[in-house]
Amino acid sequence: MPEGKLILITGRSTKQGTGLNKGKDSRDYQEAVRTLEMNREDMARFGLRDGDLVKIKTLYGEATFTCRQEKLPKGMAFVAYGSLSSRLVGGETHASGMPDSKGFEVEVVHLPRGD
Amino acid sequence: MEIDNVVCAFCGCVCDDITVTVEEGRISEVKNACTLGRAWFLGHSSNAHRPSGTVNGRPVSTEEAVEEAARILAQARYPLIFGLTSTYCEAQKEAIALAEVLGACIDCCTSVCHGPSGIALQGVGEPTCTLGEVKNRADLIIYWGSNPAESHPRHLTRYAVTPKGLFTPRGRKDRRVVLVDVRPTPSARAADIFLQVKPGKDFECLWALRALIKGIDLEEDAVADTGVTLAQLKDLADRMQSCRFGMLCVGQGLTQSRGKQMNTTAVFLLVRELNGFTKFAAMPMRGHGNVTGIDNVLAWQTGYPFGVNFSRGYPRFNPGEFTAVDVLTRQEADAALIIASDPVANLPRPASGRLSQIPTVALETRESETTKIAKVVITTAPAGISAEGTVYRMDNVPLRLRKVLPSPFPSDEEVLSRLLERVKELKHA
Numbered sequence: 001m002p003e004g005k006l007i008l009i010t011g012r013s014t015k016q017g018t019g020l021n022k023g024k025d026s027r028d029y030q031e032a033v034r035t036l037e038m039n040r041e042d043m044a045r046f047g048l049r050d051g052d053l054v055k056i057k058t059l060y061g062e063a064t065f066t067c068r069q070e071k072l073p074k075g076m077a078f079v080a081y082g083s084l085s086s087r088l089v090g091g092e093t094h095a096s097g098m099p100d101s102k103g104f105e106v107e108v109v110h111l112p113r114g115d
Numbered sequence: 116m117e118i119d120n121v122v123c124a125f126c127g128c129v130c131d132d133i134t135v136t137v138e139e140g141r142i143s144e145v146k147n148a149c150t151l152g153r154a155w156f157l158g159h160s161s162n163a164h165r166p167s168g169t170v171n172g173r174p175v176s177t178e179e180a181v182e183e184a185a186r187i188l189a190q191a192r193y194p195l196i197f198g199l200t201s202t203y204c205e206a207q208k209e210a211i212a213l214a215e216v217l218g219a220c221i222d223c224c225t226s227v228c229h230g231p232s233g234i235a236l237q238g239v240g241e242p243t244c245t246l247g248e249v250k251n252r253a254d255l256i257i258y259w260g261s262n263p264a265e266s267h268p269r270h271l272t273r274y275a276v277t278p279k280g281l282f283t284p285r286g287r288k289d290r291r292v293v294l295v296d297v298r299p300t301p302s303a304r305a306a307d308i309f310l311q312v313k314p315g316k317d318f319e320c321l322w323a324l325r326a327l328i329k330g331i332d333l334e335e336d337a338v339a340d341t342g343v344t345l346a347q348l349k350d351l352a353d354r355m356q357s358c359r360f361g362m363l364c365v366g367q368g369l370t371q372s373r374g375k376q377m378n379t380t381a382v383f384l385l386v387r388e389l390n391g392f393t394k395f396a397a398m399p400m401r402g403h404g405n406v407t408g409i410d411n412v413l414a415w416q417t418g419y420p421f422g423v424n425f426s427r428g429y430p431r432f433n434p435g436e437f438t439a440v441d442v443l444t445r446q447e448a449d450a451a452l453i454i455a456s457d458p459v460a461n462l463p464r465p466a467s468g469r470l471s472q473i474p475t476v477a478l479e480t481r482e483s484e485t486t487k488i489a490k491v492v493i494t495t496a497p498a499g500i501s502a503e504g505t506v507y508r509m510d511n512v513p514l515r516l517r518k519v520l521p522s523p524f525p526s527d528e529e530v531l532s533r534l535l536e537r538v539k540e541l542k543h544a
Contacts, residue, residue, distance in 0.1 A: 007314050009297060011367070012266040012402075017151045021125075021158030024460065024483060061464050072298050073311065083460040083484055091465030094375070096234065097226035097422050097438030099463045101371040103297070103314035 006042065006077045008056070008088065008106045016080035024083075033082025036065035039072040046110050053111040058104065061087040064111065077106065122516050123148055124201065124499035125155035127401030127509035128246075128267050128274070135519055142500070142520065149268035159497040162481050163523055169492045177525060180493045184452070184476040185537035187491065188217055191450035191474075193426065197439045198456025200224040200403035202527040203504025203516055207405075207412040209531035210454055216538055218426045220448065222439040223409040224402075224456055225421040230434060231370040232399040233410065233420045235379035242386045244396040245510045246273075248360075251280035252394070255358035257293045257351075259382070260317065260368020261400045262300040270400070271305055275362065282359070291354060295320070296368055297342075310351070313342035315373035320348060321381035327352035328388060361386075361395040367402070398510060404499070407507035443469040451475045454527060455498070459484035478527055493530055496522035504528065 019029030036054060038046075048054065052067045056077075063084040072078060079085045088106060089099050121133040135156055136144035145153045168180025175183075188194050196214050199207050200223055214221035225233060235241070249256075256275050263270045271277060276292055283289040294306035295317075303309045312320055319341050326333055327349055335345045355361055363386055369378040382397055389395035401407050410420040417423045419432035422439075435441055439458065442448045443466035450473055459467045460483065470488060477489035480497040496502040501522030505513050525533075 009314065010371075011262060014150060014265045014301075017265065018154035021151070021154035023158070023481065024457070076298060076314070078298065081461065086461055086467060087464045089463035091440055091444030091463045093435050093438065093440050095435030096375050097222075097230045097434035097440060098371060098375050099227065099440055099466075100373070101227070101463075102368065103372045 004107055004109075005105050006038070006108055007075055007103055009076060009078045009102050010081055010085045010089075011078065011102070013080040016082065029082070032080045033084050034065055035068050035079070037068050037070035037072060037078040039074055039076070040069050041074050042077070043067060043069055046108055048110060052113065055109040055111055056088060057107040057109065058088045058090070060090040063087045077108075118517070118519050120517075121519055122499060122506070122514050123152040123155065124404030124506055124516055125152050126267050126404060127407060128269050129404060129506055129508040129514050130269050130273060131514050137519055140520065151268060156500065159480060159500050162494065162497065165481065165494045167494055167524060171490060177493060177530070180491050181530060181533050181537060184491045184493065185534055185541055187450050187474045187476060188213075188452060188534070189538050189541035191217070193442075193447055194219040194450040194452065195439060195442050195448035196221040196452045196454070197458060198224065198454040199409045200406040201455040201498065203405060203498045203502070203506055204408045204412050204513075205504045206454070206498070206527035206531055207409050208416065209528055209535055210452075211413060211416045213452075213531060213535045213538060214423070215425050216535065216542060218428065220422075220424045220426070220437050220439075220442050221413070222422045222437065222442070223413070224406055225410055226434065226438040227440060227462065228367055228402050228406065229365075229370055229399040230421055230438065231376035232365055232379045234376040234434060235383050238376075239380055239383050240387065241383050242390060242396055243398050243510070244362075245512055246275075246508065248396070249362050250274050250278050250283070252282050252360040253362040254283060254289055255291050255293070255354055255361040257295065257355075257361070257363045258302060258306070258400075259295040259363060259366060260297075260370075260372070261364050261366025262296065262302045263364070263400065264300065264302040264305060266402065267400055270364070275364070276305055291358070293351065293354070296366075308351075310343050310347055313340065316341040317369055317372060317378050318374040318381055321378065321385055323348050324352050324355070325381070325385050325388060328356055328385070328392065355389055355395065356392040358393055358395075361389060361393065363395070363397045365397055365399045367400075370399075401509035405506040407509055407511060408505065411507055411511065440466045443467070446472075449473055452478075453485050453489070454478045454531070455480075457483040457485045459488055478530055494524045495527045495530055496524045498527065502526035502528070
């Protein structure tokens with residue numbers, strides 16, 4: 001994995017699923033879709049602690065998430081589906097109708113606290 | 116008042132054994148539902164405070180909103196109709212009729228969830244079964260790229276893992292459960308075996324499994340860099356061949372990752388070949404409550420399950436050309452009708468951004484990212500709570516949604532029917 005890069009997996013989570021039924025402006029939903037999960041070694045590599053803010057960039061856009069340590073393979077990050085994860089996905093579908101929504105490379109930028 | 120046997124339309128499991136308690140015009144208690152279903156019933160039990168409709172943010176009556184929506188759609192040269200997965204089949208039928216009159220593209224959330232499964236089905240067929248057969252017969256359950264513990268909780272407890280069935284009388288003890296995924300999700304706790312595949316390497320593993328069950332002697336190199344060993348795949352291949360009834364549940368980890376329809380084609384071919392040894396089936400883990408329904412209704416009406424174009428007066432199908440993400444990203448659509456879906460939140464930004472640039476009409480039960488940008492919003496009664504109709508479970512079994520609460524708003528079907536009539540009048544004027 002290149003320095004400063006991770007493979008991002010997007011997907012469903014229980015909190016995202018229950019939160020969207022409370023409303024997409026609800027605190028639960030917003031917390032669910034704004035949290036980026038990473039493994040312990042990667043967080044150390046980027047100098048991150050739980051609660052730190054990171055900017056995630058792709059060729060198509062960028063979004064800011066709050067980091068949380070989770071049990072994930074090294075080099076991988078996970079974020080629940082939502083309007084923030086959608087900002088990172090391109091519109092190319094390779095003649096399938098389906099964009100590349102999972103397993104794409106992202107750049108990680110550690111934002112100072114209070115930024 | 117307690118109402119039994121209510122159908123939950125949140126996810127593709129479409130559980131039909133829910134009991135809801137209605138008190139003072141709202142749902143106060145939900146029994147038998149999973150945490151997602153419970154949140155769905157409680158979260159949709161009241162939308163009475165919303166305006167009937169809005170035009171440019173200004174509250175209007177349903178009739179005024181329908182009139183403006185009809186005007187926008189009738190004037191458009193290349194309108195897109197999209198969504199339709201959280202409404203019922205009778206409403207979907209009206210939307211398809213409207214697409215034909217408009218010469219529109221009509222697509223549903225299938226194109227961004229299990230479209231690649233549909234493409235694979237068209238190519239090689241889908242050996243499948245009902246969830247009843249899974250419950251009663253399956254002794255090997257494989258979830259591949261799926262996290263049912265968080266996306267379809269009752270798939271585990273009602274259909275596939277723990278329930279006691281005719282030939283699985285001891286429930287969980289009569290089954291082996293395998294999870295194949297790129298990360299150890301909460302579903303791994305429900306599995307006997309977890310295989311952690313590297314992202315984008317599903318196809319290689321599925322193809323190696325095909326080779327192994329055909330008796331081809333593979334070298335370790337064949338599965339190098341997939342994250343799993345040849346021994347692990349040989350063990351899985353043995354289990355697949357020796358089970359009495361196997362079930363491979365296809366998740367979006369396969370459809371949304373590198374390979375897409377090639378991954379799902381590999382699944383269906385693998386499962387087809389396993390039927391030379393035992394009984395085996397596959398089934399996409401469909402997400403939204405009636406996403407299977409719109410595939411069925413579109414297929415009845417047009418011959419195709421998603422991404423259908425009527426611009427030549429007859430239906431054409433071509434994923435990548437007539438699918439919503441493509442039509443929007445290429446900035447071809449000049450108006451949009453969004454029904455029971457929130458593409459502004461869920462489609463890639465290049466596609467969702469187009470919806471802000473063109474006149475968008477949204478039929479929705481509540482506020483969403485899409486209603487925030489829509490020129491016209493028409494509030495409708497939530498399907499399965501305040502509107503009844505037919506939905507399809509993920510195994511293509513139709514079930515009837517019940518109406519448990521009154522609503523001041525018309526159903527999607529009623530609004531689409533009115534919209535269709537008004538568009539016809541404008542087109543013929």
